[in-house]
Amino acid sequence: MAEYYTRRGDGKRVSMTREAVLEDLQAGVADAVDMGGVTQLNANEIDHLLDIIIDKNRVVGVEPGMEVVVTYDIGQLDFTGDNGNSGNGVDVGRLESALLHERALAADTFELAHADYSIKPVKPVISNEMQTMEEIQNEIIIPYFYGAMPNMGLYYAPDGPYGNPADLMREFKIEEAMAAAEAAAEHLARDIEFVSTRLVAAGADGFNFDTTASAGDADAVGTFRGVEALRKACPDTYINVGMAGESIMGIHGMIEYKGQVAAGLYPHQQVKLAQQAGADVFGPVCNTNTSRSLAWNLGRSVAFIKECTKVAEIPCHVNMGMGVGGIPMCETAPIDAVTRCNKAMVEVAGVDGV
Amino acid sequence: MAIPHFMASGMGGIRSAGDLVARMEYDKNMKVSKAKEYVAKKLGVSTLDIADEHVMRDLREELKIGVITGVPGAPRGIAAKMNIEKLLGIKINSCEKFREQIR
Numbered sequence: 001m002a003e004y005y006t007r008r009g010d011g012k013r014v015s016m017t018r019e020a021v022l023e024d025l026q027a028g029v030a031d032a033v034d035m036g037g038v039t040q041l042n043a044n045e046i047d048h049l050l051d052i053i054i055d056k057n058r059v060v061g062v063e064p065g066m067e068v069v070v071t072y073d074i075g076q077l078d079f080t081g082d083n084g085n086s087g088n089g090v091d092v093g094r095l096e097s098a099l100l101h102e103r104a105l106a107a108d109t110f111e112l113a114h115a116d117y118s119i120k121p122v123k124p125v126i127s128n129e130m131q132t133m134e135e136i137q138n139e140i141i142i143p144y145f146y147g148a149m150p151n152m153g154l155y156y157a158p159d160g161p162y163g164n165p166a167d168l169m170r171e172f173k174i175e176e177a178m179a180a181a182e183a184a185a186e187h188l189a190r191d192i193e194f195v196s197t198r199l200v201a202a203g204a205d206g207f208n209f210d211t212t213a214s215a216g217d218a219d220a221v222g223t224f225r226g227v228e229a230l231r232k233a234c235p236d237t238y239i240n241v242g243m244a245g246e247s248i249m250g251i252h253g254m255i256e257y258k259g260q261v262a263a264g265l266y267p268h269q270q271v272k273l274a275q276q277a278g279a280d281v282f283g284p285v286c287n288t289n290t291s292r293s294l295a296w297n298l299g300r301s302v303a304f305i306k307e308c309t310k311v312a313e314i315p316c317h318v319n320m321g322m323g324v325g326g327i328p329m330c331e332t333a334p335i336d337a338v339t340r341c342n343k344a345m346v347e348v349a350g351v352d353g354v
Numbered sequence: 355m356a357i358p359h360f361m362a363s364g365m366g367g368i369r370s371a372g373d374l375v376a377r378m379e380y381d382k383n384m385k386v387s388k389a390k391e392y393v394a395k396k397l398g399v400s401t402l403d404i405a406d407e408h409v410m411r412d413l414r415e416e417l418k419i420g421v422i423t424g425v426p427g428a429p430r431g432i433a434a435k436m437n438i439e440k441l442l443g444i445k446i447n448s449c450e451k452f453r454e455q456i457r
Contacts, residue, residue, distance in 0.1 A: 059358070059361060059362070060362065061361060061362045061363060062362065062363045064402060064405070064406075065401060065402045065405070066363065067363055067364060067365045067366075067372075067405040068363050068364075068365065068386050069364075069365055069372060069375055069376045069379060069386065069389075070356075070359050070360060070363075070364040070365065070367075070372070071376070072356075078355075078356070086355075101356065102367060102368060102422075103368070103422045103423075104422075105356040105357070105360070105367075106356070106360040106364055106366045106367045106369050106372070107356065107367045107372075108364065108365050108366075108367045108372035108373055108375070108376045109373070109376050134451075137431070137432070137448035137451075138431045138432055138448075138452075139430060139431040140431060141368055141373060141419070141420040141430065141431065141434045141435060141438070142367055142368060142372075142373040142376070143373060143376050143377055143380060144448075200447065201451075202451075203447055203448035203451040203452075204447065204448075205380070205446070205447055205448070206380060206447075236381075236445065236447070237447065238380035238381065240380075280379070280380045280381075280383055281379060281380060281383075313383070314383045315379045315383065315384070315385050315386060315389075320355070320359065321355060322355075333355065333358075335357075335358045338355065338358040338359065338362070339358050339361065339362040342358070342359055342362035342363050343362055343363065346362075346363045351386075352379060352385050352386035352389075353376075353379065353386065354359050354363065354364075
């Protein structure tokens with residue numbers, strides 16, 4: 001029986017029969033349907049995904065006319081960062097990096113970023129960031145954002161002023177843990193307003209909130225409140241809200257945004273809160289299971305993201321980095337896997353961008 | 355990741371009209387098909403052409419909205435973005451800041 005090269009969720013090359021790929025695809029979709037209550041993909045969509053995965057070409061792509069926008073996170077750190085960020089370790093300047101992405105790497109948008117890529121550490125160097133933003137805006141043509149992770153974990157002990165909910169819960173101090181998360185969320189929202197409004201005043205086209213809710217539900221609520229403040233202060237700025245996972249972790253468990261409990265929300269529910277907060281574009285995420293095949297992960301991801309694009313009133317740019325959107329969880333993602341996941345998201349999930 | 359994503363489905367930024375489509379998605383919350391139709395109409399070409407480097411390279415130079423190669427005298431940065439503002443009928447934040455500074 002013919003076998004086809006494909007990948008596991010950790011990136012390792014394996015070969016599978018058409019029937020085995022189909023079985024994994026269906027199981028991945030079924031997992032999303034069961035977990036998130038999303039719509040089952042129809043037979044044509046499953047067949048199209050199957051054709052994409054077992055395509056014999058090393059690189060695949062969408063049909064002409066189906067192209068979408070490619071937005072970025074992490075800014076110049078993809079050149080300058082270490083391997084923790086899949087960075088190249090090339091100490092190029094931020095201006096040069098931005099212009100190289102624009103003129104050599106076909107970027108549709110790009111962004112300026114702090115080396116720690118988090119909101120909190122930008123505060124003490126805000127003038128430096130504003131000055132660099134002004135400088136690069138004079139040269140660049142594509143929409144140029146400031147990007148950072150809300151990264152609310154930095155507000156908890158030992159890095160920040162609030163008790164660490166994980167430690168407090170271990171001591172059965174549940175109410176204290178919830179109060180710490182609420183205080184950190186308020187602090188995060190204030191910091192987002194401080195940082196983002198200044199960068200927009202320096203000429204940024206907008207702000208990219210990356211990996212929202214990485215510290216759980218209070219991180220999501222703090223970010224949405226910060227986005228709301230930015231939208232109020234800068235009505236015309238571009239706002240991108242990208243998420244950390246397909247489900248918001250319930251570290252607090254009961255914290256709400258506009259009357260909606262944030263814990264446990266899936267992409268098609270998350271997007272509604274992002275819209276209410278004032279986002280222009282939403283970045284849904286589905287995390288990769290390294291123990292499953294690319295087919296299982298891609299089927300699951302497409303089912304989640306398709307439901308999100310279906311209900312979204314704003315464009316959706318799906319997260320497709322290492323370990324999200326069906327792409328294997330490894331530092332150097334194989335090009336065959338990346339292009340297959342990309343094509344599937346555009347042609348089946350109907351995303352507006354990547 | 356930039357190269358595989360561009361090769362699989364990317365508009366191509368200023369190689370074609372990717373920056374313009376992105377601006378309409380962010381500025382007016384247009385979904386990609388509507389944004390492409392809007393940009394194509396403003397450029398006077400088809401939605402297929404706006405991702406075609408062969409069409410867009412010369413058109414971008416003619417419209418003075420920025421090209422990927424180093425052409426002496428061709429507008430870049432703020433100058434190109436001011437022409438994009440006129441073309442798309444939008445305001446761009448950095449251009450607004452620039453105008454404030456020379457008032």
